[in-house]
Structures are given as C-alpha cells and as structure tokens.
Amino acid sequence: MIEIRLFATFRENRKKIDYIDSNQVEKALDIVNYYGIDPEDVAICLINGFHSKLTDSIKDGDVVALFPPVGGG
C-alpha cells in the first residue's frame, strides 16, 4: 500500500489520509492524477519526508505527501 497525505486545500472533497494499492501507481504523478489534482498546483511533493519530483517512482510502503502553494504573510 501507498499512504497518501493531502494538505491544505487539497483536502477539500478528499480524504486527509488515503491508501492506494501500490500496483495501481508507478509515480507520484499517477497519484496526483488519481485525485484529479492539477500537477501545476502541487507546490511540494514529499516521499517519506524527502523532496521529490512528481516523476519520481514510488514503491510499496511509501508515504507521499502533497502540498498546494501556501505563501502569504
């Protein structure tokens, strides 16, 4: 299983924490598409806490965290 953690506005109409079968996805981008998130809207993607690109591959047991832009002061 892959654990998906969505933050801030990505949570709207979605779960905060979700799980996807690792056979269903190869890259972080597949997860973004699965949730109907525009890849352009992903400001930060962390895989197991490490900064990652959406094109990076993911494996069983990974935790993928996705953040939209948050930058106001």
Add this chain to the structure above:
Amino acid sequence: MRYSRQTIMECIGDKGQKRLSNAKVAVIGAGGLGCFVLNELALAGVGYIRIIEDDNVSLTNLNRQFIYKESDISNSKVKVAVNYLRERNGLVELDGVEERLTEANATELLKNIDIVVDCVDNVETRMVVNDYCVDKDIPLVEAAVNGLHGFVMAIRKNYPCLRCIGYENTKLKGVNEAIGAAVGIVASIEALEVIKIIVGMNELLYGNMLMIDCNDYSIEKVPLRLSDECRRH
C-alpha cells in the same frame, strides 16, 4: 511585575525572561503575520526587535493587520508599527528599517541578529532569508498562510530548509486569501516558536513542517529530511 504571569511558568522563569530581554530578533514583513508576531514578541519582552518592511498601509490590510488604523492608510508600516509597539512596551528597543530585504542587503540588514522571523508574502524574499540564515547558522522561524491553512517551520544549518523541500518552486497565484482570525493562529505559533528558541525550551520545530488546518482545526508535524539537491545543504 510586568512579566510575572510568564516568569511563574516553570519553562520560562527569571532565567528565560532574561534571555528574552537579551535577545535581538529581526521580523521581516509587518503584514498579517508580522502584526501578530511583533505584538506577541514585544509584549513578551524580547529586548530588541528590528522590523524590516518597505510597504505602506492600505485599506485591504485592515481586516487583519490590527496595528494599523484607517488614519494610517498610505503611511509607512514600519513607522506606525514602531509607535504602536513602543506604547505597549517601552522596555523594548525597536529599530524600524524601511527597506525590502534582498540578497544584496541581507548581510547589512540582519547584522547582529540572534533570530530571524520570516513574515513575508513572497517566495523570492523567503529564499533570500532562508539562504542567509542557513549559511550563517542563525535560527530562522518561517511561517506562511493562505486562507484557512498555514505552516510554521524552524530552520538552522543542520536541519532541513525551504530549499530542502523544494519550496523555491512554489508558484503563488493571484491575490492571497487572508482572514485575521486564521492568520493570528499561525502567527501566534510562529511567535511562540521564537520565544521557545530564545528561552531554550524543548520540542522545537527543527526538522518538521507544522501544518495548521483551521478548516478542521487539525495540526500536525510533518517530518522533513535534508535534501541532496538543496543548494544550501
């Protein structure tokens, strides 16, 4: 007497209060986050506060930037903020700098500062502040807010920074959403982190991104890792 309600806290005490009064803090940005942070730090007795901001007060600030009044519109935020804070705590030395922080002036504007607090509203300045503090190993407390969501981080040389999480690629779209009640929550945590670092408390945010969700009122620490691709680590 002024600080007695906080010095009776075991985690602060007279020793912590002394550390606060000896601390030199720079607050960059006196907007939404900045107003709350400046107020909390001045009232808590931080001895020296440098306020770095080049903006003037505008009408759209007034839903959250409580330091400024209608009659302050078009006036320098730094000047108004210094006067406001001086009236609230005359023991604090206030230094207003009416400039925008850039790579070129960072060394000059942040000279002799113990802790930097970032309250700006743009990625470019955040990266300048991030790079300066990581390079010089000066504790940096970062926070940002958009609508009902915000984050707070504490950064130092040996802990993950904004570049470690790829924050420089963040593209902010349109006008930032902001309501004072939510901005204040994020800013109060940012100010508290500054106070905890100065006093020397435990449970700091180094190595984590604290995500604050004012929609469902949840708050969680996201552990971060140093990145090989970070230009500063």
